[in-house]
Amino acid sequence: MKTFTHINATSIADAGAKLTQYGSSAKLIAGGTDLIRLLKTRCLPDASLPQYIINLKTITPTLDYIKVDGTTLKIGALTRLHDIAFSTTVLGSWSSLSQAARVVSSWPIRQMGTIGGNICCQKQCWYYRSTWNKFQCVLNGGTGCPAVAGNHRYESVFGPTNGCYSVNPNDISPVLLALSATIVTNKGSYTADKFFDGFKITNLGAGEFVTEIDIPTPAAGSKQAFVKASERRAVDFASANCAILVTPGTGTITAARIVLGAVATVPYLSAEAATALIGKSISADTAAAAGAAAVSKASPISALNKYKVAMASGLVQRALLS
Ligand SMILES: Cc1cc2nc3c(=O)[nH]c(=O)nc-3n(C[C@H](O)[C@H](O)[C@H](O)COP(=O)(O)OP(=O)(O)OC[C@H]3O[C@@H](n4cnc5c(N)ncnc54)[C@H](O)[C@@H]3O)c2cc1C
Ligand code: SF4
Numbered sequence: 001m002k003t004f005t006h007i008n009a010t011s012i013a014d015a016g017a018k019l020t021q022y023g024s025s026a027k028l029i030a031g032g033t034d035l036i037r038l039l040k041t042r043c044l045p046d047a048s049l050p051q052y053i054i055n056l057k058t059i060t061p062t063l064d065y066i067k068v069d070g071t072t073l074k075i076g077a078l079t080r081l082h083d084i085a086f087s088t089t090v091l092g093s094w095s096s097l098s099q100a101a102r103v104v105s106s107w108p109i110r111q112m113g114t115i116g117g118n119i120c121c122q123k124q125c126w127y128y129r130s131t132w133n134k135f136q137c138v139l140n141g142g143t144g145c146p147a148v149a150g151n152h153r154y155e156s157v158f159g160p161t162n163g164c165y166s167v168n169p170n171d172i173s174p175v176l177l178a179l180s181a182t183i184v185t186n187k188g189s190y191t192a193d194k195f196f197d198g199f200k201i202t203n204l205g206a207g208e209f210v211t212e213i214d215i216p217t218p219a220a221g222s223k224q225a226f227v228k229a230s231e232r233r234a235v236d237f238a239s240a241n242c243a244i245l246v247t248p249g250t251g252t253i254t255a256a257r258i259v260l261g262a263v264a265t266v267p268y269l270s271a272e273a274a275t276a277l278i279g280k281s282i283s284a285d286t287a288a289a290a291g292a293a294a295v296s297k298a299s300p301i302s303a304l305n306k307y308k309v310a311m312a313s314g315l316v317q318r319a320l321l322s
Pocket of ligand 1: 027028029030031032033034035036037056077078081103104105106109112113114115116117118119120121122169170171172208209210211235236237238
């Protein structure tokens with residue numbers, strides 16, 4: 001039986017130092033809702049199992065906050081999704097983030113899960129997550145992607161990254177792109193569109209972890225929304241989701257950020273949808289055009305995951321007309 005050495009971080013600097021010291025033999029734990037599941041099922045190959053688990057929760061007060069600094073919303077990485085969902089501060093100018101946090105999984109997961117953990121969650125592909133590492137695909141140290149010839153109903157309709165089609169399914173990530181967030185780490189920062197990687201999940205470097213999310217205040221009069229489709233209303237990851245920020249919300253649109261989630265290996269910022277909207281105003285026709293444009297580059301693996309294309313297109317329309 002594999003045992004892990006549990007280390008309580010005492011500060012941000014301490015967590016960074018431990019992470020650097022133990023390198024790939026260490027994993028961070030925050031709420032543990034994803035990591036514990038990953039470790040308990042033994043879906044990772046032995047060589048990828050960590051020896052050290054570095055507990056960030058012991059520095060919670062330092063990284064658990066929601067505040068506004070000037071015009072920027074600042075959320076500590078250890079802030080729980082439940083607190084974000086019901087924060088009046090977040091609801092004020094960043095309502096789409098609140099909408100997304102409210103529909104993540106179920107109440108217990110939102111009570112434990114943190115925003116930092118959410119955007120760093122590992123892939124959910126059921127081949128990758130199979131117990132005892134049954135499918136040694138390219139993502140868990142083997143070769144090939146059994147999902148392509150197998151059941152790929154949840155996989156990407158925008159192609160693979162490094163041969164892996166597993167989507168980024170998290171609900172918070174598309175909102176961060178739509179709202180042009182910055183992901184702050186113990187070593188620097190990333191704009192949200194540079195943070196995610198379709199294979200490694202994030203572009204965090206060695207010894208690096210998320211400490212804060214910064215989100216600018218959207219322009220006055222802009223419209224934002226988050227919508228999600230999933231098989232069951234609660235608990236399930238998204239089959240597809242969509243976050244939008246359109247400026248202004250009424251009148252002639254000058255800027256639009258339309259982001260699809262759970263349909264590509266990273267949250268998908270659609271330049272085509274933005275182009276379809278700029279210079280127009282929101283109507284049923286322009287929303288339909290933006291929905292069609294958002295998926296114009298989609299290329300499903302087969303009829304099995306093709307439903308995501310229509311679903312994503314419909315979500316863009318629903319978000320715009322909400
Ligand atoms: C049944 C179930 C249903 C779910 N449904 C949804 C859903 O509908 N939508 C959705 O978005 N998510 C869903 N999730 C995922 C859930 O949102 C995440 O599990 C949760 O937000 C992760 O937060 P955590 O603090 O528990 O992370 P942990 O499990 O502690 O960590 C997750 C990963 O992130 C890393 N990590 C944690 N904190 C940091 C940090 N600060 N910096 C860098 N890396 C870090 C860990 O090393 C680990 O790899 C579901 C999970 C479960 C178990
Ligand atoms: S989609 Fe990715 S995680 Fe799933 S089987 Fe293929 S390579 Fe593995």
